[in-house]
Amino acid sequence: MQGNNWITVGQYKPQEKQITIGRDPVFPGGSTIPRLGTGKPTYKIAAFFPKSPQTGPLGSIGREWEAAFRVAVEVVNSDPTFRVAFNYILVDGGPSEQSCRERAQVHYEHRVLFAFLE
Numbered sequence: 001m002q003g004n005n006w007i008t009v010g011q012y013k014p015q016e017k018q019i020t021i022g023r024d025p026v027f028p029g030g031s032t033i034p035r036l037g038t039g040k041p042t043y044k045i046a047a048f049f050p051k052s053p054q055t056g057p058l059g060s061i062g063r064e065w066e067a068a069f070r071v072a073v074e075v076v077n078s079d080p081t082f083r084v085a086f087n088y089i090l091v092d093g094g095p096s097e098q099s100c101r102e103r104a105q106v107h108y109e110h111r112v113l114f115a116f117l118e
Contacts, residue, residue, distance in 0.1 A: 017105075045073075045088040048104060054095035066090060 010021040024032040047069055050062035069088075076082045093100035 040083060040085045042085040042087055045086055046091060046104075047088055048091045048093045048100060050094075050100070051092045052095040052099075062093070 009023055009025045010019050012019050026032060047066070049066045049069075050058050051066065052062075053059050055062070069090075073086045073088060077085045091103055094103060
């Protein structure tokens with residue numbers, strides 16, 4: 001956002017299934033690197049894990065991976081020697097490869113460009 005106007009920084013191309021960034025987003029203070037609280041560059045991650053009970057034992061492993069992911073992010077965010085920080089959203093990939101692909105596509109299309117603005 002610049003003043004009261006949204007500035008487009010990129011566009012999703014469904015034919016190519018990719019996002020193109022036409023210009024660096026500029027954050028408050030004039031930086032092109034997002035900074036939240038700690039003064040470290042902060043990156044947003046969408047983490048997908050197979051947690052659906054329909055996946056059987058894989059769902060248990062997915063929940064374990066998610067717990068380990070949370071711990072890893074907490075370690076990085078609380079340790080001042082790391083020069084980055086992370087925010088994240090957790091997504092259940094669903095019971096199949098197709099459901100995971102669909103959920104990833106929704107997050108890819110709707111959240112990636114707007115993550116710069118949050």
